[in-house]
Amino acid sequence: MAIACGVDFGTSNSTVGWVRPGQPSLLPLEDGKTTLPSVVFFNADEDAVRYGRAALLDYLEGYDGRLMRSLKSLLGTPLMEGQTEVGGRALPFRQLLGQFIGELKGRAETAAGREFSSVVLGRPVYFVDEDPDADRLAEDTLAGIARAAGFSDIAFQYEPIAAAFDYESRIEREELVLIADIGGGTSDFSLLRLGPGRRERLDRRDDILATGGVHLGGTDFDKYLSLAAVMPLLGYGSSLASGAAIPSSYYFNLATWHTINLAYTRKSVVQLDDLVRDAAEPAKLRRLRALVEDRAGHWLAMQVEGAKIGLSGAEQVELELDRLSPPERLRVERATFVDAVEGLVDGIGAAVRRLLVEAGVTPGQVDTVFFTGGSSGVGALRERIAAIVPDARRVEGDLFGSIGAGLAIDAVRKFG
Template sequence: MGNACGVDFGTSNSTMGWVRPGQQTMLVLEEGKPTLPSVVFFNADDDEVSYGRAALADYLAGYEGRLMRSLKSLLGTSLMDGQTEVAGRSLSFRMLLAQFIGELKRRGEQAAGRSFDSVVLGRPVHFIDDDAVADKAGEDTLAEIARSVGFRHIAFQYEPIAAAFDYESQIDREELVLIADIGGGTSDFSLVRLSPGRAMKPERRDDILATAGVHIGGTDFDKYLSLAAVMPLLGYGTQLLSGVEVPSSYYFNLATWHTINLAYTRKMTAQLAELVRDAKEQDKMQRLQALIEDRAGHWLAMQVEEAKIGLSSEDSVVLDLDRLSPPAALDVPRQLFGRAISHLVDDVGNTVTGMLADAGVRQEQIDTIFFTGGSSGVGLLRERIGAVVPSARKVEGDLFGSIGAGLALDAVRKFA
C-alpha cells in the first residue's frame, strides 16, 4: 500500500492520490492545491519548461514560447505518433506526455515524501468512440509512458468507477448510483451498486451493472461556444470575393485546444495572407491574421473557457477581448451557449438513456446521480442527465478530486 498511488491524468487538470490513515488522500501538487492543470509551456526566452498554473502564467505574461494543453486528447489518435516543433527542434507527442506525467509523479512523490512504483491510472470508458483498436492503443500508450517515467506496476480503472469508489466511502447504506463524470475531454458514466459492506470486497465486477461513455467534454463546449460567439468576429462564416466561404479549418483549429498550434504553421500563415486579400470582409480577416501573428490563440481559448464557466451560473457574461485588433467587448447570453452545445448535450443524454436500456434498469430504480468532473457544472448538461432519471437524488462530489481519490482507494485493493 505504501508504494501504490492513484493518478488521474486529465484533459484539463490532473491529480494524484495516496491513501494514508487519518490524512488527506489527495496530494498537493501546486500552490497548495491538489490539482495540476494539464499544461506545459516551453519558454523560449529563458530556455525553461513550466507546468500547470505556472505555465499558464508564463504564457499570459507574454514570454516567447510554445503552450501545450489537452494532451490527453491525443491518446488513441494518429497524432500520438507525430511530432511538433518546440524551440526550433522536433519533439514527439509521446515525449511531451512523458514530460508532463513525469513531472506529475515527481511532485506527488515530493508531497508524499516517498517514491511510488505502483499506480492505478484512470482512463475514460472510451479514449476513442466506436474504435476498439484505437481505444486499446490509447491505453497501451498511456501504460508505456507511465512505465517510462518509473512506474513498475500499472493497472487501469474506468474514471467513473473510481468516482463511484470515492462516493461509496461517504455513504452508510446500499444505493444504486449513476456516476456522471463530465471531464474536459469525455463524458463517462457507470451504474454501480454501492454500500459500506460492498466496499470491503476485493473484486467489484459484479457490482458494476453498466458503463458507457462518449468523447464529449468541456473542451468541446469551449469549441462550439467559440465558433458561435467569437469566431464570427474573425471572419468565420464570411465569404471571399469569389462567393466561396472562407475555409473553416482556421477557426476549428483555433477553437480546439489541442490543435491551436496548427494555426501557426508557415503554410497556414501564407495561405491566410492570400485569403485576406481576397476576402469580402477584410477587417475581420485582418483581425484573424493579427491574432495568429500574435500567437494569441490560447489566450482567446482561455477567455472562452472563462465565459463557459460563467454561463453555468449567470444569464450572460461579457467577453473582454482586449488583445484583438481592434479590441472588442462581446456580450454572450446563456441562450446562445445553449444553442451552440445542444447537439452535444443531446448526444450525452442519449448515451445515458442507452446505458440504462442495455443494463435493463428502469429510471425509478436509481437512487442517486453522483456528478463529478469539472464540466459537470454546465447547467444545461446537468438538467439533461437529470431528466433521464428525474426521481434520483442529485449529489455533487469533489469536481476535481473524486476520481483521484477513488483511484487511490483502488490502488490499495489492487496492490496491498
C-alpha cells in the same frame, strides 16, 4: 500507508491520490493545491519548461514560447505518433506526454516523501468511440508512457468507477448510483450498487451493472461556444469576394484546445495573407491574421472557457477581448451557449439512456446521480441527465478530486 498511488491524468487538470490513515488522500502538487492543470509551456525567453498554473502564468505574461494543453486528447488519435516544433526542434507528442506524467510523478513523490513504482491510472470508458482497436492502442500507449516515466507496476481503472469508490466511502446505506463524470475530453458513466457492506470486497465486478461514455467533454463545449460567439469576429462564416466560403479549418483549429498550435504554421500565415486580399470582409481576416501572428489562440480559448464557466451561473457574460486588433467587448448570452451545445447535450443524454438499457434498469430504480468532473457544472447538461432519472437525488462530488481519491482507494485493493 498504501504502497501505490492513483493518478488521474485529466484533459484539463490532473491529481494524484495516496491513502494515508487520518489524512486527505489527494497530494498537493502546486502551491499547496491538489490539482495540476494539464498544461506545459516551453518558455523560450528563459529556456525553461513550466507546468500547470506556472505555465499558464508565463504564457499570459507574454513570454515567448509554446503552450500545450489538453495533452490527453492526443491519445487514440493519429497525432499521437506525430510531433510538434518547439524552439526550432521536433518534439514527439509521445515524449511531451511523458514529460508531463514524469513531472506529475515527481511532484507527488516530493509531497509524499517517498517514491511510487506502482500506480492505478484512470482512463475514460472509451478513449475512442466505437473503435476497440484504437481504444486498446490508446491505453497501451499511456501504459508505455507511464512505464517510461518510472512506474513499473501499472493497472487501470475506469474514471467513473473510481469516482464511485470515492462516493461509496461516505455513504451509510446501499444505493443504486449513476456516476456522471463529465471531464474535459470525455463524458463517462457507470451504474453501480454501492454501500458500506460492499466497499471491502476485492472483486466488485458483480456490483458494476454497466459502463459507457462518449468522447465529448468540456473542451467540446468550449469549441462550439467559440465557433458560435467569437470566431465570427475573425471571419468565420464569411466569404471571399468571389462568393466562395472562407475555409473553416483555421477557426476549428483555433477553437480546439489540442490543435491550436496547428494554426501557427508558416503555411497558415502565408495562406491568411492571400485570404485577406481576397476576402469580402478583409478587416475580419486581418484580425484573424494578427491573432495568429501574435500566437494568441490559447489566450482566446481561455476567454471562451471563462465565458462557459460564467454562463453556468449567469444569463450573460461580457468578454474583454483586448488582444484582438482592434479590441472588442463581446456580450455572450446563455441562450447562445445552450443553442451551440445542444447537439453535444443530445449525444451525452443518449449515452445515459443506452447505459440504463444495457443494465436493464428503469430510470425510477436509480437512487442517486453523483456528478463529478470539471464540466459537470454545465447547467443544460445537468438538467438533461436529471430529466432522464427524475426521481434520483443529485449529489455533487469534488469536481476535480473525486477520481484521484477513488483511484487511491483502488490502488489499495490492487497493490496493498
